[in-house]
Amino acid sequence: MKTALGVLLVSLLMIVIALLMPRGDVDEIALLPWQIEPIGDSIRVFGLTLGQTTLGVAEQRFQGDAEVSLFRRDENVYSMEAYFDKVELAGLSAKMVLVMDMSQAQLAEIYARGARISTLGSGSNKVSLSTADLHLTRQTPVASITYLPSISLKPLQVERAFGVPRQTINENEDKAHWLYPDLGLDVLLSEKEQDVLQYVKPSRFEQILKPLTLTPVAMSAKKS
Numbered sequence: 001m002k003t004a005l006g007v008l009l010v011s012l013l014m015i016v017i018a019l020l021m022p023r024g025d026v027d028e029i030a031l032l033p034w035q036i037e038p039i040g041d042s043i044r045v046f047g048l049t050l051g052q053t054t055l056g057v058a059e060q061r062f063q064g065d066a067e068v069s070l071f072r073r074d075e076n077v078y079s080m081e082a083y084f085d086k087v088e089l090a091g092l093s094a095k096m097v098l099v100m101d102m103s104q105a106q107l108a109e110i111y112a113r114g115a116r117i118s119t120l121g122s123g124s125n126k127v128s129l130s131t132a133d134l135h136l137t138r139q140t141p142v143a144s145i146t147y148l149p150s151i152s153l154k155p156l157q158v159e160r161a162f163g164v165p166r167q168t169i170n171e172n173e174d175k176a177h178w179l180y181p182d183l184g185l186d187v188l189l190s191e192k193e194q195d196v197l198q199y200v201k202p203s204r205f206e207q208i209l210k211p212l213t214l215t216p217v218a219m220s221a222k223k224s
Contacts, residue, residue, distance in 0.1 A: 078107035
C-alpha cells in the first residue's frame, strides 16, 4: 500500500514539474498574432523570424504547401508571394500571405524564365515558377507576413493586444490603419471588409507607411 502510494505521489510530482517547465519553440501561445518578439532589427511572429526563416520552414510550421507566385505590377515592380488558404495556429484560423526577401533584380530574372504568365483583372501579371525557381524560393527567407483572420477584430481588442497605436491613418471612410512602427505592425480595421494584419521588420516600416501617406490624412481619433 505504501509502495503504491509512493509511486502515485512521484507520478503526480512529475506531472506538476512538467506543467511548470518552460515550453519549447513550438509553444502554441507563441503562435498567436499578438505575440511579437523583437529579434535584433527584426521580429519573430507565428514562429517565423523575418529575414531569417525560409518559406520551406514556414510550410513545415503551417503544415501545408503554399501557392507560390511571382507578380509584376505597375512600373515593373515585382513581388514573390506565398499564399496559404487556411492556417490553423493556436486555435485561430486565418489566410496568410508571405512575401519573400528577394531583390527586384533577382525577381526580374525569375520573371523572364517563368513557366507561365497570365494577366490579372488589375492589369498585373502573374507568373508560375519553374521547378528550379520554386525550389530556390522555398530556400529564401520571408520578408513580410500578411495575416487575414477569419474573425472580425474590434478596436478595443486590438488596443488590448498591441497597445495604443503610434499613428492611425484613414484609407477611406470604412478603413483605418493602426500603425505600430516599433512592432513592425500595421493593423487594417474595416467595418465592411476583412481585417488585415501586416508584419515587417521595424527597420523596413517605411515600406508600409509611405504608400499610406501619399493621399490619406492621418487622424487622431480612433474608431470606437
